[in-house]
Amino acid sequence: MNTxxxxxxxxERRAVTVETVVKLAAxxxxxxxxxxxIATSMNLTQGALFRxxxxxxxxxxxxxxxxAEQLMARIERAARGAASPLAALEAMFMAHIVFVTxxxxxxxxxxxxxxxxxxxxxxxxxxxxxxxxxERLSVLIEEGKRVGALDLQLDSAAAVTLFIxxxxxxxxxxxxxxxxxxxxxxxxxxxxxxxxxxxxAR
Numbered sequence: 001m002n003t004x005x006x007x008x009x010x011x012e013r014r015a016v017t018v019e020t021v022v023k024l025a026a027x028x029x030x031x032x033x034x035x036x037x038i039a040t041s042m043n044l045t046q047g048a049l050f051r052x053x054x055x056x057x058x059x060x061x062x063x064x065x066x067x068a069e070q071l072m073a074r075i076e077r078a079a080r081g082a083a084s085p086l087a088a089l090e091a092m093f094m095a096h097i098v099f100v101t102x103x104x105x106x107x108x109x110x111x112x113x114x115x116x117x118x119x120x121x122x123x124x125x126x127x128x129x130x131x132x133x134x135e136r137l138s139v140l141i142e143e144g145k146r147v148g149a150l151d152l153q154l155d156s157a158a159a160v161t162l163f164i165x166x167x168x169x170x171x172x173x174x175x176x177x178x179x180x181x182x183x184x185x186x187x188x189x190x191x192x193x194x195x196x197x198x199x200x201a202r
Contacts, residue, residue: 013052016042017059018066025105030112035059057120064113064125067106072132074099079136085144086199089137089163090191096167097187104180107171134160141198150198159198166190 020041024033035056039049053059078095082088100107113123137160144150150159170190174182 010052014062015066017049017052018063021059021063022066022103022105022109025108026103027105030105030109057122060109060113060120060122061125063109064122064129067103067110068125068129068132071096071099071106072129072136075133075136079140084149085140085147086149086195088140089144090195092137092140093163093167093191093194094187097170097183100167100171101180101183104175107168107175130164133164137163144198148200151200154198162194162197166194 017038020038021030021033024030024037024041035046035049038059039046042049053062074095075092078091079088082091110126113120113126116123138156141150141154141156141159145152145154145156170183170186173186174180
């Protein structure tokens with residue numbers, strides 16, 4: 001384990017905390033992660049950790065903010081370089097899969113937050129991210145219909161749900177199998193089926 005510098009700037013310490021939580025979540029149930037465990041992984045005391053976060057909920061909120069920022073930036077970059085709306089959808093799909101492969105703790109935390117009965121800042125952040133993601137997909141799907149690449153009768157809301165659900169399904173199967181690399185292997189075939197389902201009949 002690398003020993004962190006004793007005197008990091010506050011923002012850097014917060015960033016390292018988020019990185020630590022994401023790594024821990026890849027190895028165990030996120031709900032079981034304690035602030036003591038986070039501090040130990042960072043070679044800090046809990047008191048030092050709480051100088052940057054008032055409580056565990058604040059840490060989880062920071063993690064969800066990081067996930068939203070990183071994932072949305074990743075899919076935006078992928079879509080920006082695509083030659084068509086359909087190509088953009090595929091690029092986003094693959095970019096999302098790569099992101100999850102690189103950070104397997106992220107879906108564990110997302111699923112955990114969304115299943116919580118109580119309303120928390122972290123849960124609201126996760127919900128907001130999914131809504132923004134869906135809105136971005138809707139724009140591309142409507143553009144695809146406009147240029148004739150997608151079926152004009154396509155239910156756009158259902159297409160958004162299926163897109164996100166397909167990724168979630170790949171993630172769940174990979175987690176159950178204990179093989180995150182499986183997502184990359186199955187992603188192309190899964191998107192090919194999705195593409196055939198939404199494509200123009202012309």
